[in-house]
Amino acid sequence: MKFETLHRIVLGVLLIAALLSAFHFIPGLLVIGLVLGYMGFLLFVSTNVQLNFFLRAFNNNPEETERRIALTFDDGPVENTLKILEVLEKYKVEASFFCIGKNVKENPEIFNLIIKKGHFVGNHTYSHTRKMGFLSTNAMLQEIKKCDKIFKKVGGITPGTFRPPFGIINPQVRGALEISGHKVIGWNLRSYDAVINSEELVVKRVLENVKPGDVILFHDNKENTVEILEQLLLFLRANHFDPVRVDELFNIDAYT
Ligand SMILES: [Zn+2]
Numbered sequence: 001m002k003f004e005t006l007h008r009i010v011l012g013v014l015l016i017a018a019l020l021s022a023f024h025f026i027p028g029l030l031v032i033g034l035v036l037g038y039m040g041f042l043l044f045v046s047t048n049v050q051l052n053f054f055l056r057a058f059n060n061n062p063e064e065t066e067r068r069i070a071l072t073f074d075d076g077p078v079e080n081t082l083k084i085l086e087v088l089e090k091y092k093v094e095a096s097f098f099c100i101g102k103n104v105k106e107n108p109e110i111f112n113l114i115i116k117k118g119h120f121v122g123n124h125t126y127s128h129t130r131k132m133g134f135l136s137t138n139a140m141l142q143e144i145k146k147c148d149k150i151f152k153k154v155g156g157i158t159p160g161t162f163r164p165p166f167g168i169i170n171p172q173v174r175g176a177l178e179i180s181g182h183k184v185i186g187w188n189l190r191s192y193d194a195v196i197n198s199e200e201l202v203v204k205r206v207l208e209n210v211k212p213g214d215v216i217l218f219h220d221n222k223e224n225t226v227e228i229l230e231q232l233l234l235f236l237r238a239n240h241f242d243p244v245r246v247d248e249l250f251n252i253d254a255y256t
Helices: 003-022 030-046 077-091 101-106 108-116 137-155 170-178 200-211 224-238 246-251
Strands: 067-075 096-099 120-123 215-219
Touching: 003 030, 003 215, 003 224, 030 067, 030 108, 067 224, 067 246, 077 096, 077 108, 096 101, 096 108, 108 120, 108 137, 120 137, 120 246, 137 170, 200 224
Parallel strands: 067 096, 067 215, 096 120
Antiparallel strands: none
């Protein structure tokens, strides 16, 4: 069933429930509970790209047989990205960076260095606004297009993939992506490097959960991530994991 159809049915049911409660056939609290429950459901499905609720994203490759995984870094390029690049170079590993347009504009040399070192870059919107979940389809499309434009101007490439900030996919984001044509790259293993302060805990979390075909989410604008990455790469090497770019893991085109 299409989401819009489901949405209309639920709104109809809620309206009937509200009328029934107005005439005291059912308690008002039940209606409030139903409304809050549905709002909670909408919040849950629109902030978890892994659910593939509004569209199909590339979150991981469960069919992977060669122990390949993808390390992905969001929210750069910033000064700290240089340290991440150094660690990746030390271990001779290629990774994927989902860059924010305005950061590319501020740090064009770092953006070009990411590409020069053989890493993958994808669209992560122009502004990464906290209001992402409330943008109209058109405003979202502008966010994506403006980011594409700066990639082209600075690096001479047009990204074919998009990673939603905060993992938000709602009908507006889906609408924008249907027009822009970007493939969506999600993740299935979140390192929580932006949330958990203890490097030890983040490393432990990833080590205990990583399996072939996984896409791991990190943030290259977090200082802790440098040390986390170094420890993780040591473990991955010892356990014969093979970190590759997302376009290789999913066999898709990086750029258009
Ligand atoms: Zn982000």
